[in-house]
Amino acid sequence: MSQKEVFSNRWGIVLASLGMAIGAGNIWRFPRMAGQYGGTFIVLWILFLIIWSIPILLAEFSIGKKFKKGVTGSFSGIVGEKYSWMGFFITLCTLGITFYYSVVTAWALRYLGFSISNISNDLPLKERLAEKPDLLNSYWNSVANESYLTIFLHFFAIAAGIFVLYKGIQKGLEIANKIFIPSLFVLLIIIAIIALSIDGGLKGLEYMFEIKPELFKNSDVWIQALSQSAWSTGAGWGLIMTISSYSREKEDVTLNTFIGGFGNNSASLLAGIAIIPSVFALADNHDAALSYLQSGNQALTFSIIPKLFSTISGGEYLAVIFFVALFMAAFSSLLPMLELFIKHLTDLNISRHKAAIIVGVICFIMGFPSAYSLHFFENQDWVWGVGLVISGLFIIFAVLKYGLIKFKADLIDTDSDFRVPHSYFKVSLIVNVLLAVLLIFWWLSRGYSEYPWFDKNGNWNIFDVYSNASVISQWGIIIFIGIILNKKIYSAYGVKS
């Protein structure tokens, strides 16, 4: 049996849930989306928190709490031997993200260093940008491609995460979250107050919360709101299943899940109130502000903030606060990802200390290509990001197989202080099956790659960053290995009920 570690109290698990959910996506992706589509997007994003994220998180939380194992073990406990490979897929999908997520943390550290160096530089960034307009783009290229410093910081992020988790749940993860999560909220509130006090900041706020009824007819807004909720809350990742496996015997499933879901969305709104008014106040005009917010790629994500903040006095300090917040958000999400892996090793009776070191070494090696090459990073981000919807579908399948109402009565309601109606849980999970199919179909039909399936020579286009061939091949390999090894997976991790 693995070591019986538990969170010391409710707040330990609540903060871990918040740390898991609040990540880089809250700090930048949400403001970008809310900036593009305004209040219409926000209304739909709240709707999908209720319909998609919370029911899946409820299911995950209760499965982890019931079986107290890693994702593969707990999942096999609920679905039985035949479908254990689905738990294996969920695990590998999230590990695929873990391997490059430490690189995002490394980028946040590099830009934090860059922002600090701007304070001590004799020539302000604004003047350096006037002399060399391409400065931030070339800096980004030096960060994201073939940079030994980025590789070192990728190693540092993993080593720091392993250092925390090596100490265990109460002395490591719990203490780290007690520091990071309240600090993150405080930093976001500080940036929001400063942003709103800049001349023109209120214009951004007005744009952010303006509901345009005609946008409800735009399918892109619906899909982006669903994607944002699915990615940002961590629904389908298996992370809350890992966290809840350390819950106390009588831990409340429903209330803790609602705190996590609404807390995650609150952090996003705060980030939106911090970023969107800043962009509107500091951009040259309304159109320039919109074009900043509509810039979708990673380069602009990391380059816009230093550029915008360089235009106001004291802006270099604001940039430092922003990147500290971004680092905290990314690091607090990296921790449960690493823990998901560690838990799979402790389930095999490997000690936590040994497991932590093994995970650290593997994550450094597997994340190396993403730290070295932006193309590789973008491919992995795309493949496993979309794969999370498959993971979500597998979790819904587990609930349906067990029996929707029975699952809710046996696993969710038993220790919950308040209960959601049966009809809500039932209808939302069934609607989610349709939403998941719609999402996957929409993503694969978007045509991000020039040759989604076959290249111009008629070959299977597996090495293209955004090709459907690459997505399907990588998913297919994991599912194939999972099905082939299903018996072994079950005998190693399975919970015999």
Place this chain on the structure above:
Amino acid sequence: MNVSSIISMLLINGIVIGGFIYFLRLAIQKESK
């Protein structure tokens, strides 16, 4: 800011941040019992 944006801002923040605070308070009450 126009009136409709102010109303939607209050409603959205009321539901999300208000909801978060409400659930947190509920948990604090349960824990203090």
